[in-house]
Amino acid sequence: MTSWRRVTAATSSATLRLIAFIFLRWIPGHHFVPIVFTSLAVYLSTLFSLLRDDGVQDRRKEKPRKRTSKLPPSSVPAKTSESALKTLLTGLPSARSPALTWTTALINVLLALLTLDFLIRGFVLYPSNDVAFARIGYISPTTANLLLREPDPAQWPVVISYQEETAQKWVEEGKVYKLDDSTDFTAAVTLKKLKPVTHYRYSLSNNKTGSFVTSPEPGSSAATRMSFVTSSCLKPNFPYNILSHPLRVPGVEQMSAAISKLPALLRPAFMLFLGDFIYIDVPFRFGSSMSHYRSEYRRIYSSPSWTITQAANQPRALDLPWIHTLDDHEIENDWSAGNKTAPYPAAADPFIHYHVRANPPIPRNAFAPPDEVTYFSFVNGPASFFMLDTRTYRSEPAQENSTILGSAQLQSLLAYLSAPEPAGVRWKFVASSVPFTKNWHVGTTDTWGGFLDERRAVFEAMWRAERELGIRVVLLSGDRHEFGATRFLDPSLDNLAPSDFAEGAGVGIHEFSVGPLSMFYLPIRSYYQTDDQDVAIKYAPNGNSKFGLIDIEDGLDELGSESGSVRASVLTYSLYVDGDVVWKYQLSVPLDHRGADATVANSALPFPPGKVLEDHVLPAGWVLLAKNAIGRAEELGKCTALKATALYNDLLEKMRKTERLD
Structure with a gap:
C-alpha cells in the first residue's frame, strides 16, 4: 500500500519541477519562488525519511532471490528499466539503485539552484556601480x-x-x-x-x-519619409539560460540584427519604448528604496547586448536613439496611487535622470509647471508625436470620475489633437504605455478599459481631428506582452457598412499594441472582440521578442479597381516576432485629402481603409481555442466574484441601515 510519505514526495517533486519550468522558461512570477523552495524542503525531508525507513533498508540488504517466473530472461531488464524511469520521473527513491535515487534528487536540487541563480546572480554579482x-x-x-x-x-x-x-x-x-x-x-x-x-x-x-x-527640417523634401521602431517590456536573461550572461537581453540583440538587414532608407530613426524598461518586482522585489531602483537601471545599461554585433557593419543597439515612456513595473505592478505615494518618488528619480533628461521636449501647452511634466511631444518628418504618461497622474480605475491622464495632461492632449500641424505632417501618433482597446479581457481595468469615459473624450477629439484637419491619428501602445491591432470606428459616420464592424482590416482610428521586446508572453489568450466599438484586426500572442517597424513614405495608394490610385503618404507597419517579419499592414493619407475639401474619389470615408500586405502568423488551432476558452472562463469567474462581492456588500449595507438606532 502506498504510504503518505511516498505520495508527499511524488507530489512535492512534481510541483517543484513544474513550477521551476514555468518560472525559468514561461513566466518569472515572484509567487513561484517560494513554491519552488518550499517544495524542495518538503521533498528532501520526505525523501530522507523514506531512506531511513527500515523496510527500505532491509530490502536493500536482501540477497537476490531465485527467479521463479516462467517468463523468458529478456523480460527482467524491462522491469528494471521501468523502475528506473519511474524513479527519474517521480522523484521517488529506488529500492534497486541508490544511484538512481540520488540522481532524481539531484535533478530537483539542480532546478532549485537554477531558480536561485536566475533570481540573484545578476542582483548580487552585478551591482554595476562602475x-x-x-x-x-x-x-x-x-x-x-x-x-x-x-x-x-x-x-x-x-x-x-x-x-x-x-x-x-x-x-x-x-x-x-x-x-x-x-x-x-x-x-x-x-x-x-x-x-x-x-x-x-x-x-x-x-x-x-x-x-x-x-532628423529632416519640417516641410523639406527629406521630411516626406521616416521610420522608427516601437516596443515595450524587457527583462535580462529570459527565457533563462544558465550559460548566458545574467544581464544579456536577447530581444535587443534580435532587434539589432533585424535592423542591420534593412536597406539604408528603412533604418529606423529612433526607438519609441513604451514602458517597463526595468522590472523592479519581477521576479522578486529586493527593495523599494531609490538605490534599488537606480541599481536596476544601471544593470540594464550594463548589458552586453547594447554593444554586441553579429557583423562588422551591423549597428550597435546603443547607437539607436531611444525615447521612453513610464509604466507600472518601473514603479510597482498596476500602479495607480499617484506621484506622491511611496514608492513613486524613489522610482521617479532614476527614470528622470536616465530617461527624461534625454527625452523630447514637453508639449507647448502642458497646462502644468515644466518640472512637473512627464509627457512629451515632437515632430519628425511627416509625423508628430504625443507621448503619454499613463501612470504618474492616474487615479483608481473603474471608479466615478476615474482619470488615467490627470487634468493637465488630458487638456494638453486635447490641445495637441485639435492643433493644425506644419505643412507636410500627415500623421499624429499618440503613444500610451497601456492599450486603448478593451479587447484584452484580463487586467482590463489597468488599461484604458478602466477609464472609458476619459477614453471616449479622447476618441471624440481624435475623430474630430481626422475629419477637420485631414491628418490621420494612429495609436501606439505596449504592456500586454502580446501583439494586437484594433480599429475604433467614428460613430458620426453614417456610411459604414456591416463589414466595417467585422474583424479584419478596414476603416477607423488604428491602434498597434506590441510587446515584449524581451520577456515572457502570456499563456492565456485573452484578446477578442466583443462589440462594435473595438474592432479586432490581428492578434499575435506568441513570441518572447516582438517589435513593430513603422515606415512612412510618399507613394501611390491603390484604392481599388474603380477608384484607381492616388498619391499618398503611406504607412507600413511590420510586426517582427523573434527576429522575423510575420505581419504587414498598410495605412495611407491621400496627399490632396484635407477634411471637407477632399477631392479623393472615395472622400465619403475619412481615409482609405487599412490593408493587410502580409500575414505569416500561425492560425489558431485547437490549442489556441482551448486557451481562449480558459481566458473567457477566467473572465467569467472574475466577473462572478466581483458581482458576488458587490451583492454581499449591498446586503451588509442594508442590514446596517435596518439595525441602526436613530
Missing part, C-alpha cells in the same frame, strides 16, 4: 540629446565632441566637470548647431563613442 556609458536620446534637425554616466573621478572632466562623418574637424560641445550621487553620476548634454539629415559621430574623453543622424 558602469559608464553614453547614448543618444531625442534628435531634432539641429540638436541631439546625449546622456552619459561616468562615476570614475579620474575621468573628470568629461569632454564631449562631435563631427560630421565626412569631416575631419571635431567640434567641442562642452565639458562636464563633475558628476555626483545626486543624479547617480549621470548628465545630459545637448549637441547644438547641427545640420538636418546629417550623419554625425560623437566622442567623449572617457573613450565612449557613437553615431547618429539628425
Whole structure:
C-alpha cells in the first residue's frame, strides 16, 4: 500500500519541477519562488525519511532471490528499466539503485539552484556601480540629446565632441566637470548647431563613442519619409539560460540584427519604448528604496547586448536613439496611487535622470509647471508625436470620475489633437504605455478599459481631428506582452457598412499594441472582440521578442479597381516576432485629402481603409481555442466574484441601515 510519505514526495517533486519550468522558461512570477523552495524542503525531508525507513533498508540488504517466473530472461531488464524511469520521473527513491535515487534528487536540487541563480546572480554579482556609458536620446534637425554616466573621478572632466562623418574637424560641445550621487553620476548634454539629415559621430574623453543622424527640417523634401521602431517590456536573461550572461537581453540583440538587414532608407530613426524598461518586482522585489531602483537601471545599461554585433557593419543597439515612456513595473505592478505615494518618488528619480533628461521636449501647452511634466511631444518628418504618461497622474480605475491622464495632461492632449500641424505632417501618433482597446479581457481595468469615459473624450477629439484637419491619428501602445491591432470606428459616420464592424482590416482610428521586446508572453489568450466599438484586426500572442517597424513614405495608394490610385503618404507597419517579419499592414493619407475639401474619389470615408500586405502568423488551432476558452472562463469567474462581492456588500449595507438606532 502506498504510504503518505511516498505520495508527499511524488507530489512535492512534481510541483517543484513544474513550477521551476514555468518560472525559468514561461513566466518569472515572484509567487513561484517560494513554491519552488518550499517544495524542495518538503521533498528532501520526505525523501530522507523514506531512506531511513527500515523496510527500505532491509530490502536493500536482501540477497537476490531465485527467479521463479516462467517468463523468458529478456523480460527482467524491462522491469528494471521501468523502475528506473519511474524513479527519474517521480522523484521517488529506488529500492534497486541508490544511484538512481540520488540522481532524481539531484535533478530537483539542480532546478532549485537554477531558480536561485536566475533570481540573484545578476542582483548580487552585478551591482554595476562602475558602469559608464553614453547614448543618444531625442534628435531634432539641429540638436541631439546625449546622456552619459561616468562615476570614475579620474575621468573628470568629461569632454564631449562631435563631427560630421565626412569631416575631419571635431567640434567641442562642452565639458562636464563633475558628476555626483545626486543624479547617480549621470548628465545630459545637448549637441547644438547641427545640420538636418546629417550623419554625425560623437566622442567623449572617457573613450565612449557613437553615431547618429539628425532628423529632416519640417516641410523639406527629406521630411516626406521616416521610420522608427516601437516596443515595450524587457527583462535580462529570459527565457533563462544558465550559460548566458545574467544581464544579456536577447530581444535587443534580435532587434539589432533585424535592423542591420534593412536597406539604408528603412533604418529606423529612433526607438519609441513604451514602458517597463526595468522590472523592479519581477521576479522578486529586493527593495523599494531609490538605490534599488537606480541599481536596476544601471544593470540594464550594463548589458552586453547594447554593444554586441553579429557583423562588422551591423549597428550597435546603443547607437539607436531611444525615447521612453513610464509604466507600472518601473514603479510597482498596476500602479495607480499617484506621484506622491511611496514608492513613486524613489522610482521617479532614476527614470528622470536616465530617461527624461534625454527625452523630447514637453508639449507647448502642458497646462502644468515644466518640472512637473512627464509627457512629451515632437515632430519628425511627416509625423508628430504625443507621448503619454499613463501612470504618474492616474487615479483608481473603474471608479466615478476615474482619470488615467490627470487634468493637465488630458487638456494638453486635447490641445495637441485639435492643433493644425506644419505643412507636410500627415500623421499624429499618440503613444500610451497601456492599450486603448478593451479587447484584452484580463487586467482590463489597468488599461484604458478602466477609464472609458476619459477614453471616449479622447476618441471624440481624435475623430474630430481626422475629419477637420485631414491628418490621420494612429495609436501606439505596449504592456500586454502580446501583439494586437484594433480599429475604433467614428460613430458620426453614417456610411459604414456591416463589414466595417467585422474583424479584419478596414476603416477607423488604428491602434498597434506590441510587446515584449524581451520577456515572457502570456499563456492565456485573452484578446477578442466583443462589440462594435473595438474592432479586432490581428492578434499575435506568441513570441518572447516582438517589435513593430513603422515606415512612412510618399507613394501611390491603390484604392481599388474603380477608384484607381492616388498619391499618398503611406504607412507600413511590420510586426517582427523573434527576429522575423510575420505581419504587414498598410495605412495611407491621400496627399490632396484635407477634411471637407477632399477631392479623393472615395472622400465619403475619412481615409482609405487599412490593408493587410502580409500575414505569416500561425492560425489558431485547437490549442489556441482551448486557451481562449480558459481566458473567457477566467473572465467569467472574475466577473462572478466581483458581482458576488458587490451583492454581499449591498446586503451588509442594508442590514446596517435596518439595525441602526436613530
